[in-house]
Amino acid sequence: MANGFTGKIARVNLTTKEISTIDTEKYKEFGGGYGIGAAIFWDLAVEPGEWDLKDPFDPHHVLPIMAGTLAATGVPGAGRTSICGLSPETFPTSEFCRGNFGGRFATMLKLAGWDGIVVEGMADSPVWINIINDQIRIEDASELWGTDTWETQKRIAAMVGGRTRYGEEWMEIDKSYSTGIPQILCIGPVGEARSRLAALITGSGVSGRVGGHGAVFGAKKLKAISVIGTQSIKMADAKGVMDARLWHMTNGNITTGSFGPAKPGSASCNPCLRADRRRNSFYGGETMCVDQFWLETAEPREQDLAAEALMRYGASGWGAHFVGLFLSDIPGAPEFFNKQVPVETGIGWYIKYLYEIGELGPGRKIDSAPLPMEEWGSLQFRKAFLDAVSRRVGIGDALAEGAFHAAEKWGRLEEDLENGALRMPAWGAVGHWTLPTAEWAYNYLLGAGDPSWHGLVGAVGPSQDGTPIEKKLEALSKKTIPYTDDIFMFNYAWKGKEAWKTGLYSEHKAKEVAFTRYYASFWNESMAFCEMFLPSIMDITPEIEMKYYKAVTGRNDSFEDTMRVGQKIWTMERAIRVMHGRSRSTEVFAPFMYRPGAGCMTFFGGVPIYEEGKWRTDEAPDMYLDRQGVEDFKTHFYKLEGWDKENGWPTRKTLEGYGMKYVADTMEKKGKLGA
Amino acid sequence: MAEFEKPEGRKKKLNRREFLVGSGAALAAGAIAAGTPVAAKTSSKNSYPKSEAYIVYDSRVCWGCQSCMFACSAAHYGEANPALSRIQIIRDAPSFTTYPNDIVMALCRQCVTPLCVENCPTGAAHIDTENGNIRVIDQDKCIGCKKCIQMCPQRPHRTVWNPIIKKSTKCDLCIDAPYWSKKGGPDGEPACVTICPAKALKLVKTAPTQEDIKGYDVDMAPPDPKLPSGPAKKKPAPKS
Missing domain, CATH: 1.10.599 (Aldehyde Ferredoxin Oxidoreductase Protein, subunit A; domain 3)
Known part of the structure; x- marks a missing residue:
């Protein structure tokens, strides 16, 4: 297989429990990563014509999760994982949507010998996928179902590691050894509830948040994918890779993202909220890259706890967005913004709008129970929001479907699209910087x-x-x-x-x-x-x-x-x-x-x-x-x-x-x- | 695979040498890596010429990016494989453990008393007197008995098993690194040290104290910042 690739992609059918491989070589003209993922989606989901491509929760839905070509080669900043498929998040139709996330999942996937994993079908009971080098097993996740994303990862790491004391010992894997820890991609209770706000989480704070694909995991009853590997990635010119790094260190700044130096306590782009987490830009973002700002208007400790809750529940900081920090007086904006127009709004802001116009609240036309509306936006409110969505109780059942579906259910879609209260530029998805850029x-x-x-x-x-x-x-x-x-x-x-x-x-x-x-x-x-x-x-x-x-x-x-x-x-x-x-x-x-x-x-x-x-x-x-x-x-x-x-x-x-x-x-x- | 066990949580305060991931703490020590002895011998009656160079590190400065591990495997084998790296940075990559307890930096210490050398039955593990007395393993002489791995007193052990060639390997300060464009050795630039973007590794000439990790885990932080940036400054209150 070509350099930079492992040569094979895992294909796991959760309905039939069949595990097979796809030859990466067949797709090399699509570059790698997402390019190959999109081509595979065409071949497995579109070409057969067995599915109308409408419902992302259909068992026919194919989810390619791909590692980039340069991942696991020592190239800095290039460790992201891509995922594509029909988006539960978009409105009015589930659009084909791609997203990618940082962390070490893609790197470990390649070190286990896989350029990607394609998930299809639907399990009849909760499962997780256990990848240890070339071995792939579909495991029972009954006892993991209902646990948050941190707990899920800790338990799976313990199960995979067996008696290994991480940090003190080498783990034996197929007569090879690793000091590594399994990298785990999983959903939390929000994903299990098939909420369109669901993210995929890996590590303590890396979130695949675009598209709501966590809900697809939930529909497939797939709790997690764990991977650990000890294999090599071949490169055409290993010396050249390191020479490039040296050139990068001299002519660019390998330690710098867009907004400043990466150091312990800072990500490549955003300052670290959780000062107790170690960060770097090497894997293309690691830990709370953006979702750390979910509650950016609060005191730092509350920001931390809000971000942790978001991660543990497995909600997307975009799908479950409230309102950003950047507010300004935009000429001609609707009066209800009170001259404080946010760069982006989300479902949280929409709830407040409906509350302020008297449509939503305790005992009102749209009953807000169990949300404490008087504490809107606070840490307590957000935890109640996540809990209601994940259990689909009270208003949580409608909110779990996202702002546009909720508005449609409440008979408000046309009016609030027209007056701008549903301020998402298109497809019902949160977006920022859309104008003037x-x-x-x-x-x-x-x-x-x-x-x-x-x-x-x-x-x-x-x-x-x-x-x-x-x-x-x-x-x-x-x-x-x-x-x-x-x-x-x-x-x-x-x-x-x-x-x-x-x-x-x-x-x-x-x-x-x-x-x-x-x-x-x-x-x-x-x-x-x-x-x-x-x-x-x-x-x-x-x-x-x-x-x-x-x-x-x-x-x-x-x-x-x-x-x-x-x-x-x-x-x-x-x-x-x-x-x-x-x-x-x-x-x-x-x-x-x-x-x-x-x-x-x-x-x-x-x-x-x-x-x-x-x-x-x-x-x-x-x-x-x-x-x-x-x-x-x-x-x-x-x-x-x-x-x-x-x-x-x-x-x-x-x-x-x-x-x-x-x-x-x-x-x-x-x-x-x-x- | 171990049976599913409910985590019991941490029972002791962790330090940088001992972080464990979640429920791993509930599991007993034992069964791994090439028969690591329960208590390895740490002293010898023999004396050896000291290495003329040592790699020291600062675990507070390290990002945990493992650039050094990729560099090591690439420099020696022309392939990217952290499992073959002679330097192991064991990062609690899920980041459930908090800084600075979330990392273990496992480097060969070029021990003053090299038990890998002392216990090698074939002389494969030896003192390279032509290259600053670095402790190295001659691959041609190695018979793959893993004795050097078993006798390494460090946890995790710093001699590294290569399952492809079925021989032991160890840090040679890049004196034999065919895919590294710079000169290695006591007066050179080992790949891991030069590639490290955080400047958390350093080649020094004086033997660090051998008693514990303090001699190797040294303060190399630049004046500012030394520690992670503190909590974000108070943001403006919501205006609407």
């Missing part, structure tokens, strides 16, 4: 929820050294392979003729959005670099990525080649979405995005805007989108991608250009092929 909003719409990709948001901001905006953007435009030397792709003009000519609704903006998707699809989701670690777009990208990639894989690809693979992955993702119903007509923002008040405060100093022949940096708090403008943008984007401009479906020519004739054939049979 419009490429983020477009990614959100064209994907399936928050892209959480910061690669450009800082780069397009004002320069720190006084370099004129135009000069800075010229330098940046040299990096955006394959769409280089077009500085207007960074123009965020959103009104007037310039918006259509070179701004948000132009063909130029389509290139910027496409670049971000190609890069993220290949480098972040398939190679497994934490997006807060790389790209480092204004300096060592793409040099450092290519040094690592070539040393590990030995492939002579150019950076442009890798971006082409990224585009192929992105096209496969599109094909899957089209097969479950995605089209131009479903690809629309929530109404508030087209009205004054859609914007939010900027965190990165504003965006560049070109109007009347001049560039300026503008925080653009008054930005909102034009409905026809978005449609015009989609036309440009579909054309750029080789998708049918009428419906956004990939054409045969496009698919065959990526070697995906088989995808085109299936889409044609289903009447889903673009013309």
Whole structure:
């Protein structure tokens, strides 16, 4: 098998209990990690045509959990695990959604000899999957069901380790030895309840929080996957990998994430809330990366306890989001925000809104029991929220379905979408920074929820050294392979003729959005670099990525080649979405995005805007989108991608250009092929 | 696989050498790794020339990223495999144990009295007098008897079994590291030390005290910050 890979992917059917392997080699043209996962999803879930691709809780649902190509090779920041499948979280349809998480699960999975594990079927009683090198067993999880994620991991570590005293002894595994501890991916009570707010948790605080895939584990009655291994990962040029690290240490800063040095007590990106946890950026984020901020407005100790509760229950800090710290007065925003418009809102904020307008509360039309509404937002309230959701008691049963499903049940969906109280930009999923960083909003719409990709948001901001905006953007435009030397792709003009000519609704903006998707699809989701670690777009990208990639894989690809693979992955993702119903007509923002008040405060100093022949940096708090403008943008984007401009479906020519004739054939049979 | 047992919780205060993960604490010691002796001999009547270099560390500064382990296996074997690494950083990776009790740094101490050398029946484990008296294992002479592993007085043992070649290995300060582009040895740059992004490892010339871990686990923290950043500053109260 190619360097960087183990050569095989585990396939576990929980219905039949059959365990088999998939040859990784078959999918090598998809790069690795998520790229391979998406291709496998097509082959196992879409191609057979046995499932309508509507219900994520259907036994036919296939969940590829993949390790990145560069994971477990000593490449820093590249240890993330990707997961994809239909999202229980999105609304009104369960969209094909990808997410990834840090921690050491992917690294250990590869050291056990697996490039990924594909879970399908549905167990008839709770199980966990036990992977010890090449051995895979489906174990009874009856006594684990009901335990929180920390307890689950501790118990499984003890069961796998047997009599091993971790930290003092080596564990014997197949005549080899390890001092390692099993890495365990699991769900808590929220996932067991099949709540759409459920996350996958590994370690004390790493959360696979995008998409609500923890609920799919719950539906499959899969409590956990544990893995420990002692095998080797072959690299084309081991010396080259370490030389790249030395180069990285000299020319970049291997110890630094986006916002400062990583050290004990700090993650790669965010400061550590729990000062008693050791952190690093090596595995692409480790421990409480973002969910530490679930209760960011409280005293530190309460923040700690809230984050711990979130992790133990296994809820997504995004699915169960309340309200962020960043509030600002956005012109035109609905009065009920009281001039304190959050960068993002979630189900918690929505509960408060309904309480304040008198619709929700004790004994009211929407009975809030058992939530202590007078303590809204507090630690006590959040614990009550998690408990109610996990047991589906009282209002918890509706909340477990997420804000949009709850609103629909309460007969409020249309009104609260219209008035902006349901302030999720599209697909009913929480998102942040969607405006004025419009490429983020477009990614959100064209994907399936928050892209959480910061690669450009800082780069397009004002320069720190006084370099004129135009000069800075010229330098940046040299990096955006394959769409280089077009500085207007960074123009965020959103009104007037310039918006259509070179701004948000132009063909130029389509290139910027496409670049971000190609890069993220290949480098972040398939190679497994934490997006807060790389790209480092204004300096060592793409040099450092290519040094690592070539040393590990030995492939002579150019950076442009890798971006082409990224585009192929992105096209496969599109094909899957089209097969479950995605089209131009479903690809629309929530109404508030087209009205004054859609914007939010900027965190990165504003965006560049070109109007009347001049560039300026503008925080653009008054930005909102034009409905026809978005449609015009989609036309440009579909054309750029080789998708049918009428419906956004990939054409045969496009698919065959990526070697995906088989995808085109299936889409044609289903009447889903673009013309 | 052990039968399912309900965790009993920790019964003693943990230290850096003794962290155990959750219910592992409830389980008795024993059954692992190549017949590790219950009480290994720690002294000898023989005297040996001292190594001219030692790797010391600071467990407070270490990130637990295991970069050193990947570097060690890559440098010696051209493959990434922490299980083959001659330096073991045992991190409570799930992070259920709190800093600084969440890590064990298990490095070869280049012991002043090397029991691995003393007890090797073939002379494979020996003093490399041509390379600063480093304690090394000659793979050509090793018969895979695991005596050096059994006699290592450290927990976990610092001599490492390589199941692929079926021989014992140990830290050689990278004097024989074909996949490492820098020179190793007492005056060189061992891969683990140079690659460490946290600067938690250091090559020193003076033999640390052999009595306990204090001589090896030294203070290398830069002036600021030395310890983890404290709790976050008070955030503004909610405004709505």
